[in-house]
Amino acid sequence: MTTMALNLWQQMRMQTAIWISLAAVLFAVLVGLALVASMGVPLSDAIVAFADGAWGSPYAIAASINRALALGLVGIGFVLANRANLTNVGGEGQIALGGIAATAMSLYGGASHLPGPLPFIVPMIAAALAGGVWGGIAGVLKAKVGTNEVISTLLMSFIAIWLVYWCVQSEVLLRQPMNNTATLPESLEIPDVTKLPLLTGDPGMPLHWGLPIALVLAVIVAIVLDKTVFGLRLRAVGLNPTAARRAGIAIVPSILLVLFLAGALGGLAGSFMLQGEQYSLKARFSSGYGFDGLVVGLLARGSVPGVIASALLFGFLRSGGINMELAAGVPSAIVMVIQGIIILTLAGAAFWMERKKSGK
Amino acid sequence: MQLAEHPLEAGAAAVMEPPPLLSLRGMGKRFGSLQALDGVSVEIASGEIHCLLGENGAGKSTLCNLVFGVYQPDAGVMQFGGREYRPSGPADALTQGIAMVHQHFSLVPDLSVVDNLLLGQARGILKRGECAQRVRTLSENYGLALDPFARIRDLSVGERQRVEIVKCLMREPRLLVLDEPTAVLLPIEIEGLLQVCQRVAAQGCGVVLVTHKLAEIKKIAHRVTVLRGGRVVATSNDPANEIDLLVRAMIQRDLEGLDASASAMFGAPATDAPEQDREIGHRIEDEALQVNGLTVRDAEGVARLDNFTLIVNRGEIVGIAGVEGNGQSELAAVLAGMLPATDGRFFVAGKNMTGKSPQEVTAAGVGVVPEDRHAVACITGMSLAENLFLNRLDRFKRWGLLDRKALRESARALMQEFDVRAAGPDLSFGSLSGGNQQKAVLGRELTTEGLVLLLAAQPTRGLDVGAVEAVYGQIRKACERGVGVLLISSELDELISVADRIVVLYRGRIMGHCVAHASERERIGAMMAGHVE
Numbered sequence: 001m002t003t004m005a006l007n008l009w010q011q012m013r014m015q016t017a018i019w020i021s022l023a024a025v026l027f028a029v030l031v032g033l034a035l036v037a038s039m040g041v042p043l044s045d046a047i048v049a050f051a052d053g054a055w056g057s058p059y060a061i062a063a064s065i066n067r068a069l070a071l072g073l074v075g076i077g078f079v080l081a082n083r084a085n086l087t088n089v090g091g092e093g094q095i096a097l098g099g100i101a102a103t104a105m106s107l108y109g110g111a112s113h114l115p116g117p118l119p120f121i122v123p124m125i126a127a128a129l130a131g132g133v134w135g136g137i138a139g140v141l142k143a144k145v146g147t148n149e150v151i152s153t154l155l156m157s158f159i160a161i162w163l164v165y166w167c168v169q170s171e172v173l174l175r176q177p178m179n180n181t182a183t184l185p186e187s188l189e190i191p192d193v194t195k196l197p198l199l200t201g202d203p204g205m206p207l208h209w210g211l212p213i214a215l216v217l218a219v220i221v222a223i224v225l226d227k228t229v230f231g232l233r234l235r236a237v238g239l240n241p242t243a244a245r246r247a248g249i250a251i252v253p254s255i256l257l258v259l260f261l262a263g264a265l266g267g268l269a270g271s272f273m274l275q276g277e278q279y280s281l282k283a284r285f286s287s288g289y290g291f292d293g294l295v296v297g298l299l300a301r302g303s304v305p306g307v308i309a310s311a312l313l314f315g316f317l318r319s320g321g322i323n324m325e326l327a328a329g330v331p332s333a334i335v336m337v338i339q340g341i342i343i344l345t346l347a348g349a350a351f352w353m354e355r356k357k358s359g360k
Numbered sequence: 361m362q363l364a365e366h367p368l369e370a371g372a373a374a375v376m377e378p379p380p381l382l383s384l385r386g387m388g389k390r391f392g393s394l395q396a397l398d399g400v401s402v403e404i405a406s407g408e409i410h411c412l413l414g415e416n417g418a419g420k421s422t423l424c425n426l427v428f429g430v431y432q433p434d435a436g437v438m439q440f441g442g443r444e445y446r447p448s449g450p451a452d453a454l455t456q457g458i459a460m461v462h463q464h465f466s467l468v469p470d471l472s473v474v475d476n477l478l479l480g481q482a483r484g485i486l487k488r489g490e491c492a493q494r495v496r497t498l499s500e501n502y503g504l505a506l507d508p509f510a511r512i513r514d515l516s517v518g519e520r521q522r523v524e525i526v527k528c529l530m531r532e533p534r535l536l537v538l539d540e541p542t543a544v545l546l547p548i549e550i551e552g553l554l555q556v557c558q559r560v561a562a563q564g565c566g567v568v569l570v571t572h573k574l575a576e577i578k579k580i581a582h583r584v585t586v587l588r589g590g591r592v593v594a595t596s597n598d599p600a601n602e603i604d605l606l607v608r609a610m611i612q613r614d615l616e617g618l619d620a621s622a623s624a625m626f627g628a629p630a631t632d633a634p635e636q637d638r639e640i641g642h643r644i645e646d647e648a649l650q651v652n653g654l655t656v657r658d659a660e661g662v663a664r665l666d667n668f669t670l671i672v673n674r675g676e677i678v679g680i681a682g683v684e685g686n687g688q689s690e691l692a693a694v695l696a697g698m699l700p701a702t703d704g705r706f707f708v709a710g711k712n713m714t715g716k717s718p719q720e721v722t723a724a725g726v727g728v729v730p731e732d733r734h735a736v737a738c739i740t741g742m743s744l745a746e747n748l749f750l751n752r753l754d755r756f757k758r759w760g761l762l763d764r765k766a767l768r769e770s771a772r773a774l775m776q777e778f779d780v781r782a783a784g785p786d787l788s789f790g791s792l793s794g795g796n797q798q799k800a801v802l803g804r805e806l807t808t809e810g811l812v813l814l815l816a817a818q819p820t821r822g823l824d825v826g827a828v829e830a831v832y833g834q835i836r837k838a839c840e841r842g843v844g845v846l847l848i849s850s851e852l853d854e855l856i857s858v859a860d861r862i863v864v865l866y867r868g869r870i871m872g873h874c875v876a877h878a879s880e881r882e883r884i885g886a887m888m889a890g891h892v893e
Binding site: 245250 | 750751
């Protein structure tokens with residue numbers, strides 16, 4: 001009876017949370033529109049351009065969803081690590097490492113000569129491992145020396161970003177052969193067999209295999225977090241490491257594993273971006289997806305469905321924003337403003353709900 | 361004294377001649393499904409020491425928090441100094457002349473006493489000298505010895521509490537509320553605190569003291585209000601002579617029926633009966649724990665625990681006496697596998713467990729009831745069921761998933777066995793009263809598989825009579841089935857009545873061994889203070 005009442009209460013809170021999130025998004029969009037209007041751009045032009053870019057064509061929809069994939073994977077990794085009270089802000093670096101590994105494996109690792117679906121699977125795995133190791137290093141630092149993982153993952157991101165630069169600048173590494181003076185500092189395009197196959201086979205709707213893979217991973221992570229002993233232990237470690245240690249929960253392996261997994265999801269995001277969209281490694285390969293993914297994770301407040309929702313929101317916002325700049329001359333930075341307002345509003349709402357809950 | 365059938369009548373009957381300083385009428389407060397307070401009426405006069413008595417979860421703290429404006433009441437009217445009183449928050453309560461000393465202190469450890477006092481008040485330039493002078497004056501007036509420029513970090517718990525009290529007194533309150541102030545203090549510090557309360561009251565300030573130690577009530581209370589289940593169940597204008605009745609009202613049982621050791625701890629005379637029981641009861645000769653020259657040095661190289669050697673047999677309760685901070689925490693931490701020893705070894709049932717992890721220590725059959733429940737024993741943000749099986753969650757794995765149903769059912773069984781009172785196993789652990797939390801921790805540790813040794817550090821701290829009795833009962837029961845018990849406590853009376861023999865620790869070293877008998881009280885006391893005979 002009491003349990004039922006409790007569940008009902010939680011459901012109600014869940015619903016309120018969803019409504020608050022929707023209200024925050026609406027508010028932020030209204031502010032964004034007001035800003036557009038204040039710049040003297042006709043609102044209708046901006047809205048049409050935004051809608052065109054975000055969901056105006058099958059291609060636009062697919063592009064938005066592909067953006068959401070990368071954001072969502074990083075966000076899921078964030079939520080996973082956050083369950084153990086670890087804050088992984090290194091998504092950007094983990095994406096970069098994933099991109100490097102996927103490129104190397106596709107071009108020079110011999111992946112393209114493998115049979116069946118292996119040519120595109122092997123680079124994906126390599127990317128996940130590379131991202132995982134990058135996250136795992138932060139885990140080792142945390143477990144052995146107590147380095148704050150916020151600082152270590154962030155700084156390792158910068159190292160990774162410059163590693164990408166180095167890779168595409170040096171012919172010994174991943175730069176394409178310099179045949180003439182016009183060769184850009186980027187890698188060769190990866191062989192077709194290593195590209196992620198399209199779901200529909202229609203290039204006008206470039207949804208690729210990353211989508212189902214990411215969805216399966218999301219379901220697995222959600223189950224692991226909420227329905228397994230391991231998930232419960234992670235929560236114990238996050239809430240009270242001392243008590244968890246006394247209760248015989250191995251803290252160090254938990255930290256290592258969870259940061260490795262978060263990094264692996266980031267690395268996988270990098271592989272999706274490379275093998276599913278960009279096809280060659282460029283200097284500005286990741287361009288902020290890691291940091292946006294972190295925000296997606298933050299907004300989800302620990303829930304995997306929340307990650308999916310906010311990743312989709314941000315994916316569509318980004319696509320729409322880019323087109324708004326191209327077609328209507330509104331700086332796409334306006335999308336950043338909207339993102340910022342959403343975050344602030346939600347954080348404020350969360351704070352307010354906590355206060356109400358504690359009965360003050 | 362009167363037992364209240366109807367709370368409002370009780371309030372009306374207790375009206376004194378001069379208008380009361382603070383009057384509460386029909387106060388109600390609900391948290392979720394829990395009615396924490398229900399129609400509580402209390403009156404407090406100037407210059408009066410009014411004790412609030414009640415078991416854990418009776419609503420004492422909630423009532424104090426309503427008065428101090430931490431919570432807003434759902435029902436009821438408050439009057440302070442003859443006017444309606446409706447504090448919007450603690451700051452408002454302070455301005456209106458009500459100050460409160462909480463169970464948990466809010467001091468910045470790295471700042472000095474004076475800086476901490478100035479934190480909440482100063483604008484502009486800090487007048488440290490002036491403040492220090494006021495601290496000294498207050499110290500003298502109320503007997504609160506304090507060095508105004510000492511760092512909080514270097515102060516004992518008792519001294520920190522004095523800082524909190526000075527912080528309150530600097531506001532010159534008309535009412536001072538102290539929420540279980542003696543729970544954290546040493547016997548000698550308690551004495552001092554009670555004197556401070558008396559002096560504060562003598563200055564015309566009203567004092568509300570939350571406690572469940574009857575000895576304190578006997579000593580200083582002018583009036584007592586007993587709460588149970590969020591209601592006023594009794595009031596007394598002559599508490600010193602009505603202790604028995606108050607206890608009966610508090611727990612609805614007679615004091616004579618209580619566990620003898622529980623009543624000893626709460627100031628009632630203990631009979632010698634259990635001593636004889638003990639002689640017959642155990643003595644199954646077999647080592648549960650052997651400690652060989654255990655030494656712990658801190659970062660500065662000071663020996664916190666110095667060459668500690670001890671044997672605990674199965675079916676025996678060995679008490680570790682000593683003023684806190686004399687190596688008990690280090691001893692408990694090493695034996696629990698939480699702290700590496702600098703030197704020495706220890707064996708559990710003949711197996712060397714030195715330097716093993718907490719997990720291995722538990723696997724060897726050691727149950728641990730840690731000193732700091734919230735930091736080490738439980739996770740307040742998780743449910744009761746999850747906490748009850750925190751160290752053996754694997755038991756509920758089914759096809760890789762967590763079998764919540766089985767977990768819930770096992771939790772219910774354990775709750776029943778150890779009398780953990782909560783609405784259900786899914787309740788958040790943090791919402792349980794201290795007594796029920798401790799019973800849950802004890803239940804978990806006593807059901808450790810292959811239990812050989814129970815390590816209990818200050819297991820009854822902050823608990824009320826009923827819970828203390830339950831904890832002792834469970835410890836004795838374990839002992840009877842052949843578990844060795846190492847009981848660390850700073851309550852000498854508790855050790856004398858529960859343990860078979862007592863080892864006294866002073867500055868990390870064993871000062872001496874005694875049988876646990878009231879006649880050894882003086883000797884143990886002297887050894888605790890560092891005197892060797």
